[in-house]
Amino acid sequence: MSSLGIARLDIENALHRLDVRRPQLLRRTPLMKLPGKALSLDCAEVWLKLEQLQLGGSFKARGMLNRMLANEIPASGVIIASGGNAGIAAAVAAQALAVPCEVFVPLLASTAKRDRLRQLGASVVVTGAAYSEALEACLLRQRASGALLLHAYDQLEVVAGAATLAAEIEATAGLPDSVLVSVGGGGLIGGIAAWFEHRARVVALEPTLAPTLFQARQAGHPIDVLVSGIAADSLGAKRIGEIAWNVSQRYVKDALLLSDEAIRAAQLWLWSELKLAVEPAAALGLAALQSGAYRPRADERVCLILCGANLDPASLVVGRHPRSEDCHPRSEDGHPGLDPGSRAVPPMDCGSSPQ
Numbered sequence: 001m002s003s004l005g006i007a008r009l010d011i012e013n014a015l016h017r018l019d020v021r022r023p024q025l026l027r028r029t030p031l032m033k034l035p036g037k038a039l040s041l042d043c044a045e046v047w048l049k050l051e052q053l054q055l056g057g058s059f060k061a062r063g064m065l066n067r068m069l070a071n072e073i074p075a076s077g078v079i080i081a082s083g084g085n086a087g088i089a090a091a092v093a094a095q096a097l098a099v100p101c102e103v104f105v106p107l108l109a110s111t112a113k114r115d116r117l118r119q120l121g122a123s124v125v126v127t128g129a130a131y132s133e134a135l136e137a138c139l140l141r142q143r144a145s146g147a148l149l150l151h152a153y154d155q156l157e158v159v160a161g162a163a164t165l166a167a168e169i170e171a172t173a174g175l176p177d178s179v180l181v182s183v184g185g186g187g188l189i190g191g192i193a194a195w196f197e198h199r200a201r202v203v204a205l206e207p208t209l210a211p212t213l214f215q216a217r218q219a220g221h222p223i224d225v226l227v228s229g230i231a232a233d234s235l236g237a238k239r240i241g242e243i244a245w246n247v248s249q250r251y252v253k254d255a256l257l258l259s260d261e262a263i264r265a266a267q268l269w270l271w272s273e274l275k276l277a278v279e280p281a282a283a284l285g286l287a288a289l290q291s292g293a294y295r296p297r298a299d300e301r302v303c304l305i306l307c308g309a310n311l312d313p314a315s316l317v318v319g320r321h322p323r324s325e326d327c328h329p330r331s332e333d334g335h336p337g338l339d340p341g342s343r344a345v346p347p348m349d350c351g352s353s354p355q
Protein backbone atom coordinates (compact mmCIF):
# COMPACT_ATOMS: atom_id res chain seq x y z
CA MET A 1 0.00 0.00 0.00
CA SER A 2 1.19 3.51 -0.84
CA SER A 3 2.33 5.73 2.03
CA LEU A 4 -0.55 8.02 1.06
CA GLY A 5 -3.10 5.29 1.72
CA ILE A 6 -4.13 5.37 -1.94
CA ALA A 7 -2.20 4.56 -5.10
CA ARG A 8 -2.79 5.24 -8.78
CA LEU A 9 -3.65 1.57 -9.25
CA ASP A 10 -6.50 1.91 -6.73
CA ILE A 11 -7.98 4.68 -8.85
CA GLU A 12 -7.49 2.77 -12.07
CA ASN A 13 -9.25 -0.21 -10.50
CA ALA A 14 -12.11 2.07 -9.47
CA LEU A 15 -12.34 3.45 -13.01
CA HIS A 16 -12.45 -0.06 -14.38
CA ARG A 17 -15.17 -1.15 -11.97
CA LEU A 18 -17.34 1.93 -12.44
CA ASP A 19 -16.68 2.81 -16.08
CA VAL A 20 -16.05 -0.51 -17.70
CA ARG A 21 -17.62 -3.24 -15.62
CA ARG A 22 -20.76 -1.46 -14.47
CA PRO A 23 -21.06 1.70 -16.60
CA GLN A 24 -24.85 1.78 -16.28
CA LEU A 25 -24.71 2.36 -12.52
CA LEU A 26 -23.33 5.88 -12.42
CA ARG A 27 -23.87 8.99 -14.51
CA ARG A 28 -21.07 10.63 -16.44
CA THR A 29 -21.90 14.14 -15.31
CA PRO A 30 -21.60 17.09 -17.70
CA LEU A 31 -18.81 19.65 -17.65
CA MET A 32 -19.91 23.19 -18.42
CA LYS A 33 -17.26 25.65 -19.64
CA LEU A 34 -17.77 29.37 -19.28
CA PRO A 35 -15.46 32.25 -20.14
CA GLY A 36 -14.29 33.95 -16.95
CA LYS A 37 -16.04 37.14 -17.98
CA ALA A 38 -19.41 35.36 -17.84
CA LEU A 39 -18.84 35.35 -14.09
CA SER A 40 -17.22 38.82 -14.04
CA LEU A 41 -13.86 37.15 -13.36
CA ASP A 42 -10.45 37.94 -14.83
CA CYS A 43 -9.56 34.40 -15.81
CA ALA A 44 -9.67 32.51 -19.07
CA GLU A 45 -12.27 29.88 -18.24
CA VAL A 46 -14.36 28.51 -15.42
CA TRP A 47 -15.32 24.86 -15.73
CA LEU A 48 -18.28 23.62 -13.75
CA LYS A 49 -18.36 19.89 -13.15
CA LEU A 50 -22.06 19.29 -12.65
CA GLU A 51 -21.72 16.46 -10.18
CA GLN A 52 -24.87 17.52 -8.37
CA LEU A 53 -26.57 15.58 -11.18
CA GLN A 54 -24.93 12.35 -10.03
CA LEU A 55 -27.09 9.45 -8.87
CA GLY A 56 -28.29 10.26 -5.36
CA GLY A 57 -27.57 13.96 -5.87
CA SER A 58 -23.88 13.99 -4.94
CA PHE A 59 -20.43 12.64 -5.82
CA LYS A 60 -20.71 10.23 -2.88
CA ALA A 61 -22.34 7.56 -5.07
CA ARG A 62 -18.97 7.01 -6.75
CA GLY A 63 -17.22 5.97 -3.57
CA MET A 64 -20.10 3.96 -2.19
CA LEU A 65 -20.48 1.94 -5.38
CA ASN A 66 -16.77 1.40 -5.70
CA ARG A 67 -16.59 0.11 -2.12
CA MET A 68 -19.49 -2.25 -2.75
CA LEU A 69 -18.20 -3.55 -6.09
CA ALA A 70 -14.70 -4.08 -4.71
CA ASN A 71 -15.88 -6.35 -1.90
CA GLU A 72 -18.01 -9.37 -1.42
CA ILE A 73 -21.29 -8.24 0.09
CA PRO A 74 -22.64 -10.59 2.76
CA ALA A 75 -26.31 -11.51 2.98
CA SER A 76 -26.68 -8.88 5.71
CA GLY A 77 -25.77 -6.25 3.12
CA VAL A 78 -24.05 -2.94 3.79
CA ILE A 79 -24.11 -0.62 6.75
CA ILE A 80 -23.17 3.03 7.27
CA ALA A 81 -23.56 5.84 9.78
CA SER A 82 -24.54 9.07 8.04
CA GLY A 83 -27.36 11.55 8.23
CA GLY A 84 -26.34 13.11 4.95
CA ASN A 85 -25.27 12.51 1.39
CA ALA A 86 -23.12 9.45 2.12
CA GLY A 87 -26.15 7.67 3.59
CA ILE A 88 -28.29 8.60 0.60
CA ALA A 89 -25.55 7.49 -1.79
CA ALA A 90 -25.15 4.20 0.07
CA ALA A 91 -28.88 3.58 -0.14
CA VAL A 92 -28.98 4.42 -3.86
CA ALA A 93 -26.00 2.18 -4.59
CA ALA A 94 -27.43 -0.67 -2.49
CA GLN A 95 -30.73 -0.36 -4.32
CA ALA A 96 -28.93 -0.51 -7.69
CA LEU A 97 -27.11 -3.67 -6.60
CA ALA A 98 -30.19 -5.09 -4.86
CA VAL A 99 -28.48 -5.59 -1.50
CA PRO A 100 -29.84 -4.68 1.96
CA CYS A 101 -28.67 -1.39 3.42
CA GLU A 102 -28.83 -0.20 7.01
CA VAL A 103 -28.24 3.48 7.75
CA PHE A 104 -27.63 4.83 11.26
CA VAL A 105 -28.59 8.48 11.53
CA PRO A 106 -28.36 10.78 14.54
CA LEU A 107 -31.52 12.27 16.02
CA LEU A 108 -30.71 15.62 14.45
CA ALA A 109 -31.04 14.24 10.91
CA SER A 110 -34.14 15.80 9.37
CA THR A 111 -37.31 13.80 8.85
CA ALA A 112 -37.00 14.60 5.16
CA LYS A 113 -33.64 12.81 5.05
CA ARG A 114 -34.92 9.83 7.01
CA ASP A 115 -37.93 9.58 4.69
CA ARG A 116 -35.70 9.78 1.62
CA LEU A 117 -33.53 6.94 2.95
CA ARG A 118 -36.61 4.82 3.58
CA GLN A 119 -37.95 5.58 0.10
CA LEU A 120 -34.66 4.25 -1.25
CA GLY A 121 -35.28 0.98 0.55
CA ALA A 122 -32.80 1.42 3.43
CA SER A 123 -33.58 0.42 7.01
CA VAL A 124 -33.06 3.54 9.06
CA VAL A 125 -31.92 3.43 12.67
CA VAL A 126 -32.25 6.77 14.43
CA THR A 127 -29.90 6.91 17.39
CA GLY A 128 -27.61 9.28 19.24
CA ALA A 129 -27.58 13.03 19.55
CA ALA A 130 -24.62 13.45 17.21
CA TYR A 131 -22.97 11.62 14.34
CA SER A 132 -20.30 10.12 16.61
CA GLU A 133 -22.96 8.34 18.68
CA ALA A 134 -24.73 7.06 15.57
CA LEU A 135 -21.36 5.77 14.37
CA GLU A 136 -20.73 3.95 17.64
CA ALA A 137 -24.10 2.21 17.41
CA CYS A 138 -23.44 1.41 13.76
CA LEU A 139 -20.09 -0.23 14.56
CA LEU A 140 -21.66 -2.33 17.30
CA ARG A 141 -24.38 -3.50 14.94
CA GLN A 142 -21.84 -4.20 12.18
CA ARG A 143 -19.90 -6.51 14.49
CA ALA A 144 -23.08 -8.47 15.14
CA SER A 145 -24.46 -8.55 11.58
CA GLY A 146 -21.20 -8.84 9.62
CA ALA A 147 -22.53 -6.36 7.03
CA LEU A 148 -19.99 -4.58 4.82
CA LEU A 149 -19.07 -1.35 6.58
CA LEU A 150 -19.07 1.80 4.46
CA HIS A 151 -17.28 4.91 5.63
CA ALA A 152 -18.40 8.33 4.43
CA TYR A 153 -14.89 9.52 3.53
CA ASP A 154 -11.96 7.59 4.98
CA GLN A 155 -11.85 4.26 3.19
CA LEU A 156 -9.56 3.41 0.31
CA GLU A 157 -12.34 2.46 -2.14
CA VAL A 158 -14.42 5.47 -1.14
CA VAL A 159 -11.57 7.89 -1.87
CA ALA A 160 -10.66 6.05 -5.07
CA GLY A 161 -14.29 6.28 -6.16
CA ALA A 162 -14.19 10.04 -5.62
CA ALA A 163 -11.00 10.17 -7.69
CA THR A 164 -12.94 8.93 -10.73
CA LEU A 165 -14.54 12.37 -10.79
CA ALA A 166 -11.15 13.93 -11.48
CA ALA A 167 -10.31 11.31 -14.09
CA GLU A 168 -13.61 12.05 -15.80
CA ILE A 169 -12.83 15.78 -15.93
CA GLU A 170 -9.46 15.09 -17.51
CA ALA A 171 -10.92 12.62 -20.00
CA THR A 172 -13.59 15.13 -21.04
CA ALA A 173 -11.65 18.37 -21.18
CA GLY A 174 -7.98 17.78 -20.47
CA LEU A 175 -6.17 19.26 -17.50
CA PRO A 176 -7.50 22.37 -15.81
CA ASP A 177 -4.94 24.71 -14.25
CA SER A 178 -6.65 24.62 -10.88
CA VAL A 179 -9.44 22.71 -9.16
CA LEU A 180 -11.32 24.18 -6.22
CA VAL A 181 -12.64 21.47 -3.90
CA SER A 182 -14.95 21.58 -0.88
CA VAL A 183 -13.65 19.61 2.09
CA GLY A 184 -15.61 17.79 4.78
CA GLY A 185 -13.86 14.65 5.94
CA GLY A 186 -11.66 14.85 2.86
CA GLY A 187 -12.68 11.89 0.71
CA LEU A 188 -13.39 14.18 -2.23
CA ILE A 189 -10.20 16.20 -2.10
CA GLY A 190 -8.17 13.10 -1.26
CA GLY A 191 -9.40 11.44 -4.45
CA ILE A 192 -9.07 14.50 -6.64
CA ALA A 193 -5.57 15.38 -5.45
CA ALA A 194 -4.45 11.76 -5.69
CA TRP A 195 -5.53 11.77 -9.35
CA PHE A 196 -4.12 15.13 -10.43
CA GLU A 197 -1.05 14.96 -8.19
CA HIS A 198 0.95 18.07 -9.15
CA ARG A 199 -0.53 18.28 -12.67
CA ALA A 200 -3.23 20.76 -11.56
CA ARG A 201 -3.33 23.09 -8.59
CA VAL A 202 -5.78 21.58 -6.10
CA VAL A 203 -7.19 24.12 -3.64
CA ALA A 204 -9.00 23.05 -0.46
CA LEU A 205 -12.04 25.08 0.56
CA GLU A 206 -13.83 24.98 3.89
CA PRO A 207 -16.39 27.10 5.66
CA THR A 208 -14.82 29.28 8.36
CA LEU A 209 -17.21 27.52 10.71
CA ALA A 210 -16.04 24.01 9.73
CA PRO A 211 -12.24 24.34 9.38
CA THR A 212 -11.35 20.66 9.68
CA LEU A 213 -8.41 20.52 7.27
CA PHE A 214 -7.35 24.08 7.94
CA GLN A 215 -6.93 23.49 11.66
CA ALA A 216 -5.24 20.15 11.13
CA ARG A 217 -2.67 21.95 8.96
CA GLN A 218 -2.11 24.52 11.66
CA ALA A 219 -1.69 21.79 14.28
CA GLY A 220 0.50 19.68 12.00
CA HIS A 221 -1.74 16.62 12.36
CA PRO A 222 -5.47 15.75 12.26
CA ILE A 223 -7.36 17.09 15.27
CA ASP A 224 -11.00 17.28 16.32
CA VAL A 225 -12.56 20.66 15.54
CA LEU A 226 -15.86 22.34 16.33
CA VAL A 227 -18.12 22.57 13.29
CA SER A 228 -21.28 24.50 12.56
CA GLY A 229 -22.75 26.77 9.92
CA ILE A 230 -24.57 26.70 6.63
CA ALA A 231 -22.79 23.69 5.12
CA ALA A 232 -22.24 21.64 8.27
CA ASP A 233 -24.64 18.90 7.19
CA SER A 234 -22.23 18.01 4.37
CA LEU A 235 -18.90 19.57 5.38
CA GLY A 236 -19.26 19.05 9.11
CA ALA A 237 -16.83 16.18 9.70
CA LYS A 238 -15.07 16.86 12.98
CA ARG A 239 -11.75 15.42 11.91
CA ILE A 240 -10.00 15.11 8.58
CA GLY A 241 -9.63 11.54 7.34
CA GLU A 242 -6.20 9.89 7.41
CA ILE A 243 -6.11 9.29 3.66
CA ALA A 244 -7.09 12.87 2.87
CA TRP A 245 -4.56 14.13 5.38
CA ASN A 246 -1.71 12.22 3.77
CA VAL A 247 -2.68 13.06 0.20
CA SER A 248 -3.28 16.73 0.94
CA GLN A 249 0.06 17.06 2.73
CA ARG A 250 1.74 16.08 -0.52
CA TYR A 251 -0.51 17.57 -3.19
CA VAL A 252 -2.60 20.41 -1.74
CA LYS A 253 -0.80 23.73 -1.26
CA ASP A 254 -3.72 25.98 -0.42
CA ALA A 255 -6.44 25.71 2.19
CA LEU A 256 -8.91 28.61 2.20
CA LEU A 257 -11.71 29.48 4.56
CA LEU A 258 -14.96 31.07 3.40
CA SER A 259 -17.70 32.79 5.33
CA ASP A 260 -21.22 31.44 5.34
CA GLU A 261 -22.32 34.69 3.70
CA ALA A 262 -19.98 34.20 0.74
CA ILE A 263 -21.08 30.57 0.38
CA ARG A 264 -24.74 31.50 0.50
CA ALA A 265 -24.25 34.30 -2.03
CA ALA A 266 -22.53 31.92 -4.45
CA GLN A 267 -25.22 29.29 -3.99
CA LEU A 268 -27.87 31.86 -4.87
CA TRP A 269 -25.84 33.19 -7.80
CA LEU A 270 -25.65 29.70 -9.28
CA TRP A 271 -29.40 29.50 -9.07
CA SER A 272 -30.31 33.01 -10.18
CA GLU A 273 -27.77 33.30 -13.03
CA LEU A 274 -27.26 29.73 -14.23
CA LYS A 275 -30.34 27.96 -12.92
CA LEU A 276 -28.15 25.45 -11.13
CA ALA A 277 -29.66 24.28 -7.84
CA VAL A 278 -26.89 23.14 -5.49
CA GLU A 279 -26.51 22.80 -1.76
CA PRO A 280 -24.20 25.19 0.13
CA ALA A 281 -21.34 22.64 0.20
CA ALA A 282 -21.22 22.80 -3.59
CA ALA A 283 -20.97 26.57 -3.76
CA LEU A 284 -17.60 27.04 -2.04
CA GLY A 285 -15.64 27.11 -5.31
CA LEU A 286 -17.66 29.95 -6.73
CA ALA A 287 -17.65 31.66 -3.33
CA ALA A 288 -13.84 31.60 -3.37
CA LEU A 289 -13.77 33.23 -6.80
CA GLN A 290 -16.51 35.79 -6.27
CA SER A 291 -15.24 36.87 -2.86
CA GLY A 292 -11.67 37.21 -4.12
CA ALA A 293 -10.41 34.63 -1.64
CA TYR A 294 -8.98 32.80 -4.64
CA ARG A 295 -7.78 34.98 -7.51
CA PRO A 296 -6.86 33.09 -10.66
CA ARG A 297 -4.30 34.29 -13.18
CA ALA A 298 -5.61 35.89 -16.38
CA ASP A 299 -4.86 32.78 -18.44
CA GLU A 300 -6.10 30.29 -15.84
CA ARG A 301 -8.71 27.59 -16.44
CA VAL A 302 -10.33 27.01 -13.07
CA CYS A 303 -12.46 23.96 -12.41
CA LEU A 304 -15.20 24.03 -9.77
CA ILE A 305 -16.82 20.85 -8.50
CA LEU A 306 -20.55 21.28 -7.92
CA CYS A 307 -20.55 18.31 -5.62
CA GLY A 308 -24.11 18.02 -4.38
CA ALA A 309 -27.72 19.09 -4.64
CA ASN A 310 -29.48 17.63 -1.66
CA LEU A 311 -31.25 20.79 -0.67
CA ASP A 312 -34.71 21.98 0.03
CA PRO A 313 -35.57 23.92 -3.16
CA ALA A 314 -37.49 26.41 -1.02
CA SER A 315 -34.14 27.52 0.39
CA LEU A 316 -33.35 29.14 -2.96
CA VAL A 317 -35.65 32.02 -2.18
CA VAL A 318 -34.28 35.37 -3.32
CA GLY A 319 -33.41 38.49 -1.28
CA ARG A 320 -30.32 40.73 -1.19
CA HIS A 321 -26.73 39.68 -1.74
CA PRO A 322 -24.68 39.74 1.48
CA ARG A 323 -21.25 41.38 1.52
CA SER A 324 -18.24 39.11 1.39
CA GLU A 325 -15.62 40.98 3.39
CA ASP A 326 -15.46 38.40 6.13
CA CYS A 327 -13.78 35.76 3.98
CA HIS A 328 -10.44 34.64 5.34
CA PRO A 329 -8.08 33.69 2.56
CA ARG A 330 -4.95 31.80 3.48
CA SER A 331 -1.84 31.77 1.32
CA GLU A 332 1.04 29.41 1.71
CA ASP A 333 3.03 30.02 -1.43
CA GLY A 334 2.26 33.47 -2.72
CA HIS A 335 0.07 32.47 -5.68
CA PRO A 336 -1.69 35.61 -6.91
CA GLY A 337 -4.98 33.80 -6.44
CA LEU A 338 -4.55 33.95 -2.71
CA ASP A 339 -4.35 37.69 -2.39
CA PRO A 340 -6.96 38.62 0.17
CA GLY A 341 -8.17 41.54 -1.97
CA SER A 342 -11.92 41.41 -1.78
CA ARG A 343 -13.80 41.58 -5.06
CA ALA A 344 -17.19 43.16 -5.47
CA VAL A 345 -19.76 40.66 -6.59
CA PRO A 346 -22.64 41.87 -8.69
CA PRO A 347 -25.68 42.80 -6.61
CA MET A 348 -28.18 40.02 -6.51
CA ASP A 349 -30.94 38.51 -4.53
CA CYS A 350 -30.41 36.43 -1.45
CA GLY A 351 -32.76 34.24 0.51
CA SER A 352 -33.57 34.79 4.12
CA SER A 353 -33.04 31.39 5.63
CA PRO A 354 -30.11 29.06 5.15
CA GLN A 355 -31.06 25.43 4.90
Ligand SMILES: Cc1ncc(COP(=O)(O)O)c(C=O)c1O
Nearest residue numbers: 085184185186187188234307308
Ligand atom coordinates in the same frame (compact mmCIF):
# COMPACT_ATOMS: atom_id res chain seq x y z
C1 LIG B 1 -22.28 17.72 -1.31
C2 LIG B 1 -21.02 17.41 -0.60
N1 LIG B 1 -19.92 18.06 -0.95
C3 LIG B 1 -18.73 17.84 -0.33
C4 LIG B 1 -18.65 16.95 0.70
C5 LIG B 1 -17.33 16.75 1.38
O1 LIG B 1 -16.86 15.50 1.07
P1 LIG B 1 -15.74 14.83 1.97
O2 LIG B 1 -16.38 14.48 3.27
O3 LIG B 1 -15.35 13.63 1.19
O4 LIG B 1 -14.67 15.83 2.12
C6 LIG B 1 -19.77 16.25 1.12
C7 LIG B 1 -19.72 15.31 2.22
O5 LIG B 1 -20.70 14.74 2.64
C8 LIG B 1 -21.00 16.47 0.45
O6 LIG B 1 -22.11 15.83 0.81
